[in-house]
Amino acid sequence: xxxILLSLAFLGLSLMPARAAETAGVVTxxxxxHSLVQGVMGDTGxxxxxxxxxxSPHGFQLKPSQIRALREARVIFYIGEGLESFLGxxxxxxxxxxxxxxxxxxxxxxxxxxxxxxxxEAHQHHAHEHHQEEGHGHDxxxxxxxxxxxxxxxxxxxxxxxxxxxxxxxxxxxxxxxxWLSPDNGVAMVGAIxxxxxxxxxxxxxxxxxxxxxxxxxxxxxxxxxxQKLVPVREVPFIVFHDAYQYFExxxxxxxxxxxxxxPEELPSISRVQExxxxxxxxxxxxxxxxxxxxxxxVSTVAxxxxxxxxxxxxxxxxxxxxxxxxxxxxxxxxxxATGCLQ
Numbered sequence: 089x090x091x092i093l094l095s096l097a098f099l100g101l102s103l104m105p106a107r108a109a110e111t112a113g114v115v116t117x118x119x120x121x122h123s124l125v126q127g128v129m130g131d132t133g134x135x136x137x138x139x140x141x142x143x144s145p146h147g148f149q150l151k152p153s154q155i156r157a158l159r160e161a162r163v164i165f166y167i168g169e170g171l172e173s174f175l176g177x178x179x180x181x182x183x184x185x186x187x188x189x190x191x192x193x194x195x196x197x198x199x200x201x202x203x204x205x206x207x208x209e210a211h212q213h214h215a216h217e218h219h220q221e222e223g224h225g226h227d228x229x230x231x232x233x234x235x236x237x238x239x240x241x242x243x244x245x246x247x248x249x250x251x252x253x254x255x256x257x258x259x260x261x262x263x264x265x266x267x268w269l270s271p272d273n274g275v276a277m278v279g280a281i282x283x284x285x286x287x288x289x290x291x292x293x294x295x296x297x298x299x300x301x302x303x304x305x306x307x308x309x310x311x312x313x314x315x316q317k318l319v320p321v322r323e324v325p326f327i328v329f330h331d332a333y334q335y336f337e338x339x340x341x342x343x344x345x346x347x348x349x350x351x352p353e354e355l356p357s358i359s360r361v362q363e364x365x366x367x368x369x370x371x372x373x374x375x376x377x378x379x380x381x382x383x384x385x386x387v388s389t390v391a392x393x394x395x396x397x398x399x400x401x402x403x404x405x406x407x408x409x410x411x412x413x414x415x416x417x418x419x420x421x422x423x424x425x426a427t428g429c430l431q
Contacts, residue, residue, distance in 0.1 A: 108132045109291045113162030117172045118145050119405045120268040120415050121191065121277070125165050127303040127412035128281045132292050136161075139172075142406060144381040146351070148174045161186055163288055165281060168192035171265035189284045191267060196276030200264045200338070202350070203331055269403060269422075270335035271311040274415060278303050303412070310416040314423040315340060321430035326375040327368055327396075329387060332403050336422060345371040348390055361390055368394055375429040377401040399429030 111133030116122040122137040129135060138154055139145050145167075150158075158164060158178050166172050168190050169179075179188065191197060267273045282300040286293040322341045330349040337344045346367045349356060356364075367373070368390075377399045378387040384398075391398060402425075405418040 108295045109289060111285065111289050111292060113160070114285075115157055115161040115164045117164075117166040117175070119408070119410060120403075120418055121165055121167060122410065123405075123412055123414035123418075124268075124274065124277050124303065125281050125285075126410075127306075127415070128278060128285060128296050128299050130295060130299040130412075132289070132295055135165075137410060139404075140410075142381060144379075144404065145172050145174075148172070150174050150178060159183060159186070163187040163189060163284060165189050165284070166191070167267065168263075168265050170263065187284065187288065189280065191277050191280065192263065192265060194276055194280035196279060197267055197273050198270065198276075198335075199267065200334055201262060202264050203334065264331070264334060266332045266335055266403060268335075268415070269333060269419070270339045271307050271419065272339065273335065274307050275304050278307070306413075306416055310420055314419055317423050317427055318342065321427055324375075324430040325371045325373045326377060326399075326426075326430060327364065327373050327390075328377045328401065329379045329382065332379075333401065333422075336419070340423075342426070345373055348376070348386060356386070364390055365394065368396060375399050377425070377429065379403070380406045397429050399425050401425055 109132070111129050114125060114129065114133060114135040115138065116125050116135050117138045119137060119139070122135055125135045136157055138150070138157075139148055155178055158175075159182060162185075164175075164182075164186060166175060166188070169175055170192075182188070192199065268277065278300050282296050285296050289296075318340050323343055325343045325345045328344055328347045330351065331347040333344060336342070346364055348361075348364050368376070373396060375397045376387055376391050378384050378401075380400060380402050381404065387398060401422050403418065403422070405414050405421075408414045408417040408421065
């Protein structure tokens with residue numbers, strides 16, 4: 089009897105699913121990307137995050153410990169050197185075995201060009217909205233096959249493609265790097281992350297793919313909630329602190345009409361401040377959105393004496409808890425803040 093029980097116990101152990109191997113040596117740059125990477129990794133490991141706290145990737149400086157972490161990594165996930173300019177020098181000294189996966193080069197990510205002035209006509213956004221309503225919005229059935237379509241892409245290899253750039257970011261000066269603020273791009277990034285991790289940790293592929301499917305479902309659920317929430321304020325014009333939000337604006341059909349800054353590192357001239365004040369008056373903008381990573385002084389100067397409210401949009405997730413849920417929380421909080429200021 090004892091032998092039978094031991095045999096059954098051994099059989100039960102042998103039928104248990106294998107424990108996922110540890111996913112180690114994963115480094116990410118900004119919190120939204122870290123959230124997507126951690127969501128795919130799940131319990132197999134903990135991804136390291138470079139830009140933490142009340143910091144912006146614009147003008148960020150690496151500490152010696154962070155440079156060491158990059159050199160000791162197995163894979164580095166980042167957006168593009170046009171956003172994380174601090175990576176340029178570090179990348180030139182990385183050991184050749186460190187994989188670099190740039191999301192600007194990820195299959196399926198839509199790239200928008202940088203807008204060349206701080207004032208934009210509202211019809212730009214409505215034209216995009218009309219384009220979506222005519223049948224070019226996302227298709228949930230298509231999402232289900234999203235990862236498979238990319239896996240079948242002939243010869244596609246995120247690591248190889250980016251290494252061919254030899255550290256140069258072709259998107260650095262012409263393209264808008266705030267790609268994560270479109271849920272469609274978020275889904276595409278999940279696919280790219282899953283493929284990259286599966287190449288490096290093939291023993292965890294099944295876990296990564298399961299986690300990725302769950303992440304996509306959460307992103308799409310948040311997207312639908314946000315879309316309904318923003319319906320009452322889609323036609324209401326507003327100004328942003330710097331031109332970081334066009335992916336969010338266009339995806340949800342919002343009416344941003346200008347930004348105080350094109351690049352947050354460049355302070356505006358007096359004529360620029362006067363220009364944006366005229367833009368507020370002419371467009372009927374009801375709200376100016378500041379960012380928590382930057383001082384409010386400039387926003388207050390622009391708004392002084394004008395009938396506009398001040399709101400806050402945070403594209404990085406400063407007040408959100410790090411981890412797999414942060415990405416959806418950023419988009420949801422932006423919708424809440426927009427609704428609160430524009431209604």
